[in-house]
Amino acid sequence: MMKDILKRLTEKFPISEIEEQRANMIFVTMPKINAVQCISYLKQFEGFTHLVMLAAVDYIEDGIFQLTYILHNYELHTDIGIRVQIDRKQPVMESIHTLWAQARTYQQELKEMFGIDFPGSPDIDEPFLLEGWQNIPPMRKDFDTLKYSQETFFPRPGRKHYDPQKYMKEKLYPDKEPE
Amino acid sequence: MKKDNRLLPNKDMPDFERDYFCDAHPETVKPLKGFIEKFLNWARANSLWILGFGTGCGAIELRPLMTARFDMFRYGMAPRPTPRQSCVFVIGGYASIKTLKRIVRSYEQIQAPKFVLALGSCTINGGMYFDSYNTINRIDHYIPVDAYVTGCMPRPEAIIAGLRKLQELIKQGKAEKANEYIENFEWYKANQKKVIKDWNMPDYNW
Amino acid sequence: MKNRDREKFPNVLNGIPVIDLESQKFLKVWQGPQHPGVTGNISLEVTLSGDEVVDLKTHVGYLHRGFEKLMERRKYLQCFTIVCRICVPEPDTNEYVFAAATEELAGITIPEKAKWLRTLVLEMARLASFLMWIGGQAGALGMGTIAQWTVAQRDYILDLFEELTGARVYHMYMVPGGVRGDIPDGFIEHVEKVMKGVEKVLYDVEIALLNNAIFKMRAKGLGYISKAMVDEYGIVGPNARAAGLARDIRKDSPYLIYDQLDFNVITGTHSDALERTFVRFREMLQCVSLIRQVINKMPRNGAYYTHIPNPLHWKIPAGETYVRAEASRGEYGYYMVSDGTEYPRRVQVRGPSYTHAIAVLEKLAIGTNLADLAGLMVSLHTCPPEIER
Numbered sequence: 001m002m003k004d005i006l007k008r009l010t011e012k013f014p015i016s017e018i019e020e021q022r023a024n025m026i027f028v029t030m031p032k033i034n035a036v037q038c039i040s041y042l043k044q045f046e047g048f049t050h051l052v053m054l055a056a057v058d059y060i061e062d063g064i065f066q067l068t069y070i071l072h073n074y075e076l077h078t079d080i081g082i083r084v085q086i087d088r089k090q091p092v093m094e095s096i097h098t099l100w101a102q103a104r105t106y107q108q109e110l111k112e113m114f115g116i117d118f119p120g121s122p123d124i125d126e127p128f129l130l131e132g133w134q135n136i137p138p139m140r141k142d143f144d145t146l147k148y149s150q151e152t153f154f155p156r157p158g159r160k161h162y163d164p165q166k167y168m169k170e171k172l173y174p175d176k177e178p179e
Numbered sequence: 180m181k182k183d184n185r186l187l188p189n190k191d192m193p194d195f196e197r198d199y200f201c202d203a204h205p206e207t208v209k210p211l212k213g214f215i216e217k218f219l220n221w222a223r224a225n226s227l228w229i230l231g232f233g234t235g236c237g238a239i240e241l242r243p244l245m246t247a248r249f250d251m252f253r254y255g256m257a258p259r260p261t262p263r264q265s266c267v268f269v270i271g272g273y274a275s276i277k278t279l280k281r282i283v284r285s286y287e288q289i290q291a292p293k294f295v296l297a298l299g300s301c302t303i304n305g306g307m308y309f310d311s312y313n314t315i316n317r318i319d320h321y322i323p324v325d326a327y328v329t330g331c332m333p334r335p336e337a338i339i340a341g342l343r344k345l346q347e348l349i350k351q352g353k354a355e356k357a358n359e360y361i362e363n364f365e366w367y368k369a370n371q372k373k374v375i376k377d378w379n380m381p382d383y384n385w
Numbered sequence: 386m387k388n389r390d391r392e393k394f395p396n397v398l399n400g401i402p403v404i405d406l407e408s409q410k411f412l413k414v415w416q417g418p419q420h421p422g423v424t425g426n427i428s429l430e431v432t433l434s435g436d437e438v439v440d441l442k443t444h445v446g447y448l449h450r451g452f453e454k455l456m457e458r459r460k461y462l463q464c465f466t467i468v469c470r471i472c473v474p475e476p477d478t479n480e481y482v483f484a485a486a487t488e489e490l491a492g493i494t495i496p497e498k499a500k501w502l503r504t505l506v507l508e509m510a511r512l513a514s515f516l517m518w519i520g521g522q523a524g525a526l527g528m529g530t531i532a533q534w535t536v537a538q539r540d541y542i543l544d545l546f547e548e549l550t551g552a553r554v555y556h557m558y559m560v561p562g563g564v565r566g567d568i569p570d571g572f573i574e575h576v577e578k579v580m581k582g583v584e585k586v587l588y589d590v591e592i593a594l595l596n597n598a599i600f601k602m603r604a605k606g607l608g609y610i611s612k613a614m615v616d617e618y619g620i621v622g623p624n625a626r627a628a629g630l631a632r633d634i635r636k637d638s639p640y641l642i643y644d645q646l647d648f649n650v651i652t653g654t655h656s657d658a659l660e661r662t663f664v665r666f667r668e669m670l671q672c673v674s675l676i677r678q679v680i681n682k683m684p685r686n687g688a689y690y691t692h693i694p695n696p697l698h699w700k701i702p703a704g705e706t707y708v709r710a711e712a713s714r715g716e717y718g719y720y721m722v723s724d725g726t727e728y729p730r731r732v733q734v735r736g737p738s739y740t741h742a743i744a745v746l747e748k749l750a751i752g753t754n755l756a757d758l759a760g761l762m763v764s765l766h767t768c769p770p771e772i773e774r
Contacts, residue, residue: 128446129277132276156304
């Protein structure tokens with residue numbers, strides 16, 4: 001079943017990469033322009049009616065954000081993950097709030113946490129989780145949360161930090177190399 | 180007692196709202212002398228009414244505490260829905276910045292005498308959230324704390340022990356942190372305003 | 386529907402109500418975060434006309450700790466202290482899903498015994514979560530006594546957890562590669578004793594709550610979810626099952642040993658708050674039955690832990706996956722991306738409340754009374770920390 005769907009998908013959309021994670025979980029990569037069209041097609045014609053989540057991954061070394069839309073098919077009990085790569089300097093993506101009502105929330109969160117803009121999505125510029133945030137979006141890899149915490153809040157003196165890797169080596173296997 | 184004529188600037192508030200709020204500076208309340216204060220403290224210690232504000236995950240253990248198994252009513256403690264009726268503020272663990280704003284507001288709205296019990300390692304030094312960008316490390320820099328209960332999360336027995344400790348402190352007349360807050364008002368306000376970036380409420384919430 | 390006076394209702398323009406606060410027909414009220422009528426630290430911005438809700442906006446973020454950022458700074462094993470804190474009433478689903486995602490990326494299979502123990506813990510956590518919930522549901526509609534019974538009973542389940550895992554609320558029991566310990570001596574008898582107590586309390590709850598006329602009248606018709614809404618809004622778990630859709634991940638794509646257990650998917654028809662209460666009530670009885678089955682069929686001997694590399698130097702092969710499980714509130718899932726280092730590249734949590742408390746609640750609240758809002762919110766079984774992490 002999944003093979004048929006994939007075959008139809010590859011005929012219709014320019015899919016660059018297919019990764020089969022397990023029998024009922026497939027990731028496909030496609031260009032930014034086709035993604036929303038493809039999601040809409042999967043929802044209407046292939047029975048992927050459930051939007052599981054919309055996640056973003058920051059690949060700072062490649063200068064891209066990867067957006068992953070995970071859809072679920074309740075009849076076949078299969079998942080498909082649609083991966084889209086967008087430019088980190090101009091993070092803009094088409095909104096899918098017309099397809100699912102809850103997509104609005106995911107997009108609002110991505111705008112706040114990664115700075116990815118979804119023009120047209122309702123309340124997209126309103127703060128979602130943070131209040132009065134003045135720094136760069138916190139989920140980006142170049143935001144150093146430890147440094148921010150030490151500068152902003154008041155660390156209690158006397159707190160000791162141990163690097164678990166070194167500490168365990170000293171305590172448990174000082175002479176051996178870890179496997 | 181000398182009247183404090185200082186006024187709060189309320190300068191971070193919108194202009195049209197400034198008229199709606201009181202701008203008087205809060206005052207300390209001196210404890211009475213001798214037997215009367217002792218009697219009052221005894222009465223206070225035996226009717227601790229807790230503000231029902233679950234600020235963090237520690238609030239989950241307040242639920243067993245106020246139901247049949249641990250039953251805090253036998254110590255004269257009861258949950259109350261509004262700050263105006265309560266005198267104990269239980270900080271249930273970590274406080275995110277958005278919650279801290281509400282904590283400050285609720286704390287100031289509680290009428291004196293008021294006491295704070297902070298639960299969990301994360302209110303003491305940040306605990307496992309020491310490197311988080313959205314949770315504060317030490318609650319005692321923002322509001323005064325009478326007693327801490329350690330652990331993550333503290334068991335209901337530990338919370339009862341903490342509340343009993345608080346009762347002892349009150350009976351000994353040592354739980355005067357509300358006055359300390361007023362005495363060091365500028366220091367606390369500066370700390371609060373350092374983390375709460377969009378301060379749009381009065382400087383003291385009467 | 387009675388023919389109501391539409392004077393007080395807002396004008397509707399293009400399907401969106403026009404709310405003019407200046408006209409003084411409307412009142413804006415904040416319910417929460419410091420309010421007994423909300424589930425946890427969350428706030429609802431309610432616009433009222435009389436005592437009827439005309440608009441609602443959910444504000445979240447009061448419990449945001451930046452877990453997903455913190456996990457990127459921690460090794461896979463260190464993440465375990467974090468994941469269980471994502472949902473406080475039922476932390477074990479988080480542990481299981483995180484462990485399963487790690488195991489899938491690392492290519493580890495866990496021994497048979499560990500699967501049984503994990504199922505046992507998951508079912509006990511589900512039962513504990515439901516017991517907490519039914520107290521809240523009854524309390525929100527005016528019956529405080531139920532919480533006195535069920536929350537106290539939940540505490541005995543927490544005692545079982547303490548016996549098995551060493552911790553009361555946060556267990557950190559399901560580490561990658563298996564579980565942390567075997568069942569102790571006498572544990573099976575203790576489970577049976579607690580289950581008997583749960584059954585007794587549930588029997589009382591059935592008499593006192595489910596046959597209570599006031600509860601029935603208030604819950605009936607409250608928060609109706611149509612079948613068409615389920616996919617449109619991403620509604621999962623008991624909320625979807627009460628709408629008549631037999632969707633249960635334990636049955637549809639069985640994980641652990643759910644395919645060896647005997648249970649049916651419980652569905653309802655009316656899809657209102659009352660029906661959701663009935664569905665969850667029957668699921669509680671089902672939990673008791675499942676726990677008994679697991680206890681009876683569980684292999685007594687065998688390894689409960691498989692060898693994994695030194696977790697402090699453990700490099701997980703690059704890849705990404707999404708793993709889900711059925712929590713008491715619905716589908717719970719983790720999307721995990723590994724880039725071949727000792728730290729996860731990205732972990733995103735999908736909690737069922739993410740849709741239930743925001744999009745669904747904002748839709749269902751319109752037209753209800755302010756007094757019923759708490760009952761409606763609890764009937765969706767929302768849990769704020771999993772929205773904001």
